[in-house]
Amino acid sequence: MVTLSSLESHSQKSNTMPTPLLTSSPRLRRTPFSRRVEAAGVTAYTVYNHMLLPTVFRSVAEDYSHLKSAVQLWDVSCERQVEITGPDARRLVQMTTPRDLAAMADDQCYYIPMVDDQGAMLNDPVLNKLAEDRYWVSLADSDMLYYYKGVASGFGLDVKVFEPDVSLLAVQGPKADALVGRVFGEAVVATGFFRHTTVPFQGRDLVIARSGWSHQGGFEIYMDGSDGGEALWDALFDAGADLDVRAGCPNGIERIEGGLLSFGNDITMDHTPFEAGLGKFCHLGRATECLGRDALLTMQDPTRQIRPLEIDGPEMPGVTQLWPLADQSGAPAGHVSSAAWSPDFQTNVALGMVHKDHWNAGATLLVETPVGSREVRVRDKFWI
Amino acid sequence: MVTLSSLESHSQKSNTMPTPLLTSSPRLRRTPFSRRVEAAGVTAYTVYNHMLLPTVFRSVAEDYSHLKSAVQLWDVSCERQVEITGPDARRLVQMTTPRDLAAMADDQCYYIPMVDDQGAMLNDPVLNKLAEDRYWVSLADSDMLYYYKGVASGFGLDVKVFEPDVSLLAVQGPKADALVGRVFGEAVVATGFFRHTTVPFQGRDLVIARSGWSHQGGFEIYMDGSDGGEALWDALFDAGADLDVRAGCPNGIERIEGGLLSFGNDITMDHTPFEAGLGKFCHLGRATECLGRDALLTMQDPTRQIRPLEIDGPEMPGVTQLWPLADQSGAPAGHVSSAAWSPDFQTNVALGMVHKDHWNAGATLLVETPVGSREVRVRDKFWI
Numbered sequence: 120m121v122t123l124s125s126l127e128s129h130s131q132k133s134n135t136m137p138t139p140l141l142t143s144s145p146r147l148r149r150t151p152f153s154r155r156v157e158a159a160g161v162t163a164y165t166v167y168n169h170m171l172l173p174t175v176f177r178s179v180a181e182d183y184s185h186l187k188s189a190v191q192l193w194d195v196s197c198e199r200q201v202e203i204t205g206p207d208a209r210r211l212v213q214m215t216t217p218r219d220l221a222a223m224a225d226d227q228c229y230y231i232p233m234v235d236d237q238g239a240m241l242n243d244p245v246l247n248k249l250a251e252d253r254y255w256v257s258l259a260d261s262d263m264l265y266y267y268k269g270v271a272s273g274f275g276l277d278v279k280v281f282e283p284d285v286s287l288l289a290v291q292g293p294k295a296d297a298l299v300g301r302v303f304g305e306a307v308v309a310t311g312f313f314r315h316t317t318v319p320f321q322g323r324d325l326v327i328a329r330s331g332w333s334h335q336g337g338f339e340i341y342m343d344g345s346d347g348g349e350a351l352w353d354a355l356f357d358a359g360a361d362l363d364v365r366a367g368c369p370n371g372i373e374r375i376e377g378g379l380l381s382f383g384n385d386i387t388m389d390h391t392p393f394e395a396g397l398g399k400f401c402h403l404g405r406a407t408e409c410l411g412r413d414a415l416l417t418m419q420d421p422t423r424q425i426r427p428l429e430i431d432g433p434e435m436p437g438v439t440q441l442w443p444l445a446d447q448s449g450a451p452a453g454h455v456s457s458a459a460w461s462p463d464f465q466t467n468v469a470l471g472m473v474h475k476d477h478w479n480a481g482a483t484l485l486v487e488t489p490v491g492s493r494e495v496r497v498r499d500k501f502w503i
Numbered sequence: 504m505v506t507l508s509s510l511e512s513h514s515q516k517s518n519t520m521p522t523p524l525l526t527s528s529p530r531l532r533r534t535p536f537s538r539r540v541e542a543a544g545v546t547a548y549t550v551y552n553h554m555l556l557p558t559v560f561r562s563v564a565e566d567y568s569h570l571k572s573a574v575q576l577w578d579v580s581c582e583r584q585v586e587i588t589g590p591d592a593r594r595l596v597q598m599t600t601p602r603d604l605a606a607m608a609d610d611q612c613y614y615i616p617m618v619d620d621q622g623a624m625l626n627d628p629v630l631n632k633l634a635e636d637r638y639w640v641s642l643a644d645s646d647m648l649y650y651y652k653g654v655a656s657g658f659g660l661d662v663k664v665f666e667p668d669v670s671l672l673a674v675q676g677p678k679a680d681a682l683v684g685r686v687f688g689e690a691v692v693a694t695g696f697f698r699h700t701t702v703p704f705q706g707r708d709l710v711i712a713r714s715g716w717s718h719q720g721g722f723e724i725y726m727d728g729s730d731g732g733e734a735l736w737d738a739l740f741d742a743g744a745d746l747d748v749r750a751g752c753p754n755g756i757e758r759i760e761g762g763l764l765s766f767g768n769d770i771t772m773d774h775t776p777f778e779a780g781l782g783k784f785c786h787l788g789r790a791t792e793c794l795g796r797d798a799l800l801t802m803q804d805p806t807r808q809i810r811p812l813e814i815d816g817p818e819m820p821g822v823t824q825l826w827p828l829a830d831q832s833g834a835p836a837g838h839v840s841s842a843a844w845s846p847d848f849q850t851n852v853a854l855g856m857v858h859k860d861h862w863n864a865g866a867t868l869l870v871e872t873p874v875g876s877r878e879v880r881v882r883d884k885f886w887i
Contacts, residue, residue: 141523142821146768163527235656263644384528457528
């Protein structure tokens, strides 16, 4: 019988804690790309929006080096969409975010904090505007569909709210432009950052956005219709052989280096957008329809906020529950929510929520990890 | 490196498909009992309401035999609570379910289908009434907190809606009464089915209900305050040594034998309560506040419905995605959502959604499984 301790050698390779086994069931949905992901040698998953999300192929560190040098296909189908259509579509979206949507163009993507009427974070999706009365909300890990349904019902809005059969395949890495140009044409490569375009491909229309959960550049392909998954995957693989295209996934090292937040890890419903460092997306003067606006007006001077942190010493196991931060006197000063050894920066890169008494760059704190206490330095910016 | 294929021997023992590894992170929350569960030798998890839920200790079949003969402690903290308090609390709960709550007593638990305003299933929790203006909704796997927040905001209800720090520990099995009597007193054992009582224990008040996701009898302990988890676990273990108390978990064989539905597996948002066989909980004449009532009035004669199914032949791998059902002519007839080999009944017990042309007891169908086509018989009732 496989035991957790027998898996530790794997875990150390993949830069995580002892890794338990995951029991599969239809409740943890497979994706249009799952068979290809398995054939490509996925070694671990997480569960995200009730769906399988690959986390490791060769090892987290090997996947990281490859992501930074070549091009990867990521099965991020778990970024489930909520589609909102109808005369009140824009109003419903605006009710759930403090980011002002008035100037949003029909081909634009917005990263939006989403809040409830108390100003608590509910999600941090990418909003895609498809038309004045049609939006896709590309979700982080929470059932925002339920919130939209409740709000639409309660306010009697004239909208249709549902999960479309749309699955995301991301093409990420420095050679992503080359691969996408070959397969979809140079017009797609010309798409601006956080803009999207629509191209016919294999008998369907694909929405392709210049976006993705890495800082290596690339695209997210919104595939409408699960039956096209494997043909799309194969077309990209076939065209990218000489670019060393591989199956990959959001990388736990690279995304910390780039300061990309993970809802559920770095931000939760216990936080406000200001604590999450998303104040620049809170347009409280203009976004008057946002249900959380009045609450947010009282929250603009937070007492804690997300910071990039550098943790001393050698590589550590991954964070599986928050690591407490303390100041030099031992008083609580926040927590670390994500940490990983960076091969490129030769240090432990981390993210954490830090009390304002200690959040200035250069401040030093102590963090309690499973392998003992370590010194931490607050940085002024992320690594890349 | 551990690969999926190298794990197959484990999988066959535990009656599931090849079992991937699960990457841990704070987003997949640990519970107040996680350390005890790990010390007790948990070998696999699933993720449920963003939290770890153990699925296997020794093997699914060994855990099953023990559950049916002794007593187990189940860490079902993942049945997260939504607490609803305030003058409009009862109204908000009633708006989300067609089950009439008018006669519900303050010590009662109700199994309630929850629906949106289109009559689609959103969850199938156990509702605990604590007072006329205070409820706990003990959730299956979806973020109902978000739906309640949206509805409360939209209708301007005078309620507070939040997730309390309450974690469930279930005591299940034929010896559960004996163990609970020793630890909490005979008055608790006298609690009626789907009733709850409150007892002081280790410095806090525990709500204990005669309920649980098995047909073996037992209780669910609602522990208010995460810090008490290990002391509670230890007290039950210490008192039950001669009863052969063990760590366990909801069992994939036993729950099918007993016809306990799993939201996300057997029922989803694509189904109505009538399709889920929950028509007896739809009081459409009395539950006039239910937002989905008008829609449900048109849905009372479904064309498909959940049925207990017996699948011929030897043991099969577990269901990881729906298995299609066909009639003798090859025409689609529904799907199987859950299946397991039953050691006690020496057959494959299963649950599935069956078209009305074939749902009468005795009807025979064919199911497409990963190990080939098998004959299926519709049964008139579950096994226990």
